[in-house]
Amino acid sequence: MYATSSWSWPWPWLLLHIFLFVPTTPSSHIPPIVPTCRDKCGNLTIKYPFGSDFGCGHPDFARYIKCASGELQFSSGTGAYTVSSIDYTTSTLVITDLFMSTCSSMQNSGSFSLDRASPFTLSSQDIFILLGCSRTSPVFDPNEDLCDTGSGLHLCRGLYSCEGVSGIGLEPNGPISSCCVYQPIMDFGSGYGLDLPKLQCSSYASMYGFGGDETDPMKWEFGISLGYNESYYTETCKDCEASGGFCGFAGFTRSFSCICRGGGNSTTNCYGRGYAWSGTLGHKIGTMISFGGNRHFY
Numbered sequence: 001m002y003a004t005s006s007w008s009w010p011w012p013w014l015l016l017h018i019f020l021f022v023p024t025t026p027s028s029h030i031p032p033i034v035p036t037c038r039d040k041c042g043n044l045t046i047k048y049p050f051g052s053d054f055g056c057g058h059p060d061f062a063r064y065i066k067c068a069s070g071e072l073q074f075s076s077g078t079g080a081y082t083v084s085s086i087d088y089t090t091s092t093l094v095i096t097d098l099f100m101s102t103c104s105s106m107q108n109s110g111s112f113s114l115d116r117a118s119p120f121t122l123s124s125q126d127i128f129i130l131l132g133c134s135r136t137s138p139v140f141d142p143n144e145d146l147c148d149t150g151s152g153l154h155l156c157r158g159l160y161s162c163e164g165v166s167g168i169g170l171e172p173n174g175p176i177s178s179c180c181v182y183q184p185i186m187d188f189g190s191g192y193g194l195d196l197p198k199l200q201c202s203s204y205a206s207m208y209g210f211g212g213d214e215t216d217p218m219k220w221e222f223g224i225s226l227g228y229n230e231s232y233y234t235e236t237c238k239d240c241e242a243s244g245g246f247c248g249f250a251g252f253t254r255s256f257s258c259i260c261r262g263g264g265n266s267t268t269n270c271y272g273r274g275y276a277w278s279g280t281l282g283h284k285i286g287t288m289i290s291f292g293g294n295r296h297f298y
Helices: 011-024 151-160 163-168 235-242 278-287
Strands: 065-068 071-076 079-087 092-096 112-114 120-122 127-131 180-182 192-194 203-209 224-228 246-250 255-259 288-291 294-297
Touching: 071 112, 112 120, 127 151, 151 180, 203 224, 235 246, 235 255
Parallel strands: none
Antiparallel strands: 065 071, 071 079, 079 092, 092 224, 112 192, 120 224, 127 180, 127 203, 246 255, 288 294
């Protein structure tokens, strides 16, 4: 039954009463900001545990992986690096350091580090080659055995045959005594640090494959291959994805959140879900409007 009232009230008064009513809603009913998650960043497909935006993916990975200006980036203590590829079947990704040396372009490099607490580890395929090292560099300390003097010599000769060595002040096919295929003391599985100033080297190259030809450095695959922990992928996340949602996290506790494509989130999945808060707040706004102290229900 409709309550009686005069409908001669001008619309501005109607809008005024609506806006006066909404702020009286307790702050606990104010809807949280739900992130918008995407399944692509540039030309890369984004899947769990990674996320395109904050609140998407697993929180342990959010501090290291993000999509910025259409490019997926990996961050560490030494800077941001471009993610060039991801293989979800092997749980590996390849990052590229813009200041890393390759056969076609060599330049003075910065350092590289991998946080011990991160969910990433270096791949067993990674080979680090230090270029233009000083004769007094600690990598040549015979008591430390940091340089591979076996197959490493072959790799050094290959890189030092590249015209790119002129970028670090060397002549092509020059002596390889300033080159070191680096085998650090630190365990690859518990962090990694490559401090070039401390090692007294000009640059470094990292490769994860030979491109089918070990004799041609122009075909070598340059980059840093990282493995990541896949145990984060739970049945709850699988259920969320099966419902069309994105696995993410919310709140200060970074608890699991299933972020739905149509808007809103859920603690389980997106079946029958929308904005969990919209039903309560929307009902109050749409069903109770105040006119000069009178309430009307529809």
